[in-house]
């Protein structure tokens with residue numbers, strides 16, 4: 001049977017009389033990865049603190065690994081791992097990854113030999129392939145490597161749920177993808193349920209569920225792939241043009257096979273195409289017919305970020321006649 005391993009149900013948080021979270025509900029089932037995404041000040045860290053029991057909601061239920069967090073916060077310690085933002089990790093920079101892991105393990109009463117065995121295993125899954133890397137002072141590691149050391153430490157006591165506050169923030173695009181792939185590895189290997197807080201929509205692509213927070217409430221919650229499937233488009237192409245006016249974009253939107261268009265760069269568009277045979281050929285034909293021959297066209301995936309940008313655009317266009325009022 002499915003079991004919810006992270007769950008906020010109608011959570012309401014106020015701090016000094018100000019509403020910070022309002023009616024927030026989302027969940028992840030056992031073994032899933034949940035992304036909690038939102039801009040600065042949206043309430044992401046507050047959600048994390050609610051999950052760790054550091055903040056008590058005025059209303060609502062919070063359950064983590066089957067524990068009622070509002071009532072039994074102290075039971076969380078052994079089932080919950082926490083990876084703070086990079087500047088708050090408390091890593092000892094003069095010590096190696098392995099030594100750091102052993103020091104943190106001591107707080108849970110894990111014998112050093114066992115801690116070292118676990119640390120090596122976890123670090124290997126996180127891509128630390130050489131002895132040299134495991135033994136290097138943490139201060140000499142790159143940002144991405146250091147991030148992985150703090151993930152290793154969050155996992156050292158074999159928690160059932162791992163919460164991570166902005167694990168990809170401050171990393172270059174390819175390192176962000178690396179860290180998320182490593183987290184996926186760990187999730188599969190150990191079956192640990194994860195809650196990842198991020199301001200980056202791209203994080204959702206790696207997750208089983210996504211909750212988007214806006215000003216303290218949940219704007220969107222669900223499975224990112226199902227959101228993507230819910231749109232009409234079945235194909236996407238990145239097309240660049242010699243020049244591109246607003247009028248050109250409108251004309252492309254009106255093409256028979258095109259469902260949506262998103263600007264990517266000044267002269268580059270992501271063009272979404274409905275389900276047809278030979279979508280690339282037909283798209284290029286239609287573009288040529290209206291005199292907008294592209295310089296290049298490459299096929300691309302439809303992502304959760306696209307979905308989100310498309311519905312945000314739709315909302316803006318409709319905001320003149322709001323649907324819900």
Ligand SMILES: Nc1ncnc2c1ncn2[C@@H]1O[C@H](COP(=O)(O)OP(=O)(O)O)[C@@H](O)[C@H]1O
Nearest residue numbers: 015016020038039040041042043044045046047
């Ligand atoms: N201790 C606090 N006192 C007053 N306001 C707070 C406190 N903590 C957070 N807030 C406010 O709550 C909102 C959400 O904060 P936070 O959860 O840290 O957002 P995020 O992590 O998404 O950037 C912000 O407007 C912030 O100013």
Ligand SMILES: [Mg+2]
Nearest residue numbers: 041044045046
């Ligand atoms: Mg935050």
